[in-house]
Amino acid sequence: MPLPNGYSINSAASDESDDSEPLIENEAVPPQCCSARLNLAFLMFLGFAVVYGLRVNLSVAMVAMVNVTDPKPAQNSSVFHACPLPPGMDNTSDVFPQPDGVPQYPWDSETQGWLLGAFFFGYLGTQMPGGYLSGHYGGSIFMGLGVLGTAALTLLTPLAAQLGSYWLFALRALEGFGEGVTFPAMMAMWARWAPPLERSRLMTLSGSGANFGAFLALPLTGYICQTLGWPAVFYLCGGAGCLWAVFWFLFVSDDPRTHRRISKEERDYIINSIGPQGTGHGWSVPLMSMVLSVPLWAIIITQMCANWSYYTLLTSLPTYMNSIMHFDLKSNGFLSALPYLGAWMFSMLSGVMADYLIERRVFSVTAVRKLFTLTGLLPAAAFLVAVSYAGCSHVLTVTFLTLSTSIGGATASGVFINQIDIAPRYAGFLLGITNTFGTIPGVVAPIATGYFTKDHTLAGWRKVFWVAAGINVGGALFFAIFGSGKIQPWAVTEEEREEAERRKRSRSIST
Known part of the structure; x- marks a missing residue:
């Protein structure tokens, strides 16, 4: 419907084939460069960079924190190595020396698995409450406090480790509890801003x-870890999170209507293009309709499947690089990071391509979400299988792992933003629901990996990669069958229903 200021509500996102409303003309769109919405995206980018740094630092630091890879060596062998050690490496120890006075701990592989998975026990608890409250009040306060709280708790990691593995488990669970609100808060904010x-x-x-x-x-x-000692990791990462929170609370607003530095042109464009969906959902939500929504379950199941392989690699790849491939600690960190550089690049590219396909009406929103989900999950599964047969080849292992995670970044424009397609005004709460289920693999996958790999054999790690690949394929097929990009009937506002009725009457009169 044309609006008084010259904008038209974009109907492409509704995925309705019979909708003849024009798209917003490019010349009517305020430029993104230096805009309030782009600044918000950049601050969110930095915030998630910080919280993921806080999340994964233990994965690498664990290699330096333990004084042996496993205090229970294989029978009839002082230390068993699945792959041959590089020339010059001590044949009896995988210990990484630390500066004087830095403690190390005798945690076996199962204890390490529980500690790496502890974060997700807390992360599960605040997804839905965080999404619900963000959708009602706005997401900026919840995202800001989520990052700040996680960062502050990270500063206590060395103390908790010194007190014992149970204390460290509890601390990591509390960090997850604080960080659990961040992604739902982001989705709730974009429902009003994007x-x-x-x-x-x-x-x-x-x-x-x-x-x-x-x-x-x-x-x-x-x-x-090698230069300053592993405790410095947690002090530096925690400090970075506290610093980010200062900028977040100074420059961010929940809604373009209340932003102090946004131009009138940009504010009107955002409000009018989003329409009634860009408002809070109030205290009541259609829970029963959500429970019975097939497209919502398609998101839940597919995100659980995709996250299994993602969290498996995120938490356990440094251990694989150390105990199987025998990379030194610096190389371990760099090579474990390569897949995430590729995933970052693929996700950014997929976002631009997805918007182009929708804007040009090459495909419907449903088709675009399915296309990028399949593109991200199926090739990623194939490369995980290839890793399991790469054996002790350093080059092939790093190549296949990098390709698997990099291509998986395409799902960022598929299933991982699909909540805002099917119910924009409930997007934060829906992401809380889907992320709660999607976090279950973060709890189970590290524990399962520790179980499969307790003997540190290639056969054990092959099981890890095959299971992850199979789950990936299952999720891709489920979303291809049941996924949708249409706004669901239970998410349509009364104002939108009235407008749809007026348009129908208008069309019937004109014909």
Whole structure:
């Protein structure tokens, strides 16, 4: 429907084939460069880079924190090595020396698996409450406090490790509890800030900070561990999170209507292009309709499947690089980070391409979301299988792992932003639901990996990669069958229903 200021509500995101409303003309769209919405995306990008650095630093630091890879060596062998040691490496020890006075701990592989998975026990608890409250009040306060709280708790990691593995488990669970609100808060904010034709690139830019943070944190953690000692990792990462929170609270607003530095042109464009969906959902939500929604379950199942392989590599890849491939700690961090650099680049590119396909009406929103989900999951599964047969080849292993995770970044423009397509005004709460289920693999996958690989054999790791690949394929097929990009009937506002009725009457009169 044309609006008084000259804009037209973009109907492409509704995925309705019979909708003849024009798209917003390019000359009517305020430029993104230096805009409030782009600044918001950039600050979100930095925030997720920080929280993912806080999340993954333990994965690399664990290699330096333990004084043996496994205190229970294989029978009839002082130390068993699945792959031959590089020339010059001590044949009896995988110990990484630390500066004087830095403690190390005798944690076996199962204990390490529980500690790496502890974060997700807390992360599960605040997804839905965070999404619900962000959708009602706005997401800026929840995202800001989520990052700040996680960062502050990270500063206590060395103390908790010194007190014992149970204390460290509890601390990591509390960090997850604080960080659990961040992604739902992001989705709730974009429901009010992201014009439909810009959703893919704005949301992939902000969310890609997660992969970029993993890319930076993994090699930097290895370097810091060897030069300053592993406790410095947690002090530096925690300090970075506290500093980010200062800028976030100074420059961010929940809604373009209340932003102090946004231009009138940009504010009107955002409000009018989003329409009634860009408002809070109030206290009541259609829970039963959500429970019975097949497209929502398609998102839940597919995100669980995709996250299994993602969290498996995120938490356990440094251990694989150490115990199987025998990379030194600095190389371990760098090579473990390469896949996330590729995923960051693929997710950014996919956002631009997805918006282009939707804006040009090459495909419907449903087709675009399915296309990028299949593109991200199926080739990634094939490369995981290839890793399992790469044996002890360093080049093939790094290549296949990098390709698998990099291509998986394409799902950022598929299933991982699909909540805002099917129910924009409930997007934060829906992401809380889908991320709660999607976090279950973060709890189970490291524990399963520890179980499969307790003997440190290639056969055990082959099971890890095959299971992840099979789950990936299952998720891709499920979304291809049941996924949707249409706004669901239970998410349509009363104002939109009245407008649809007026349009129908108008069309019937004109014909």
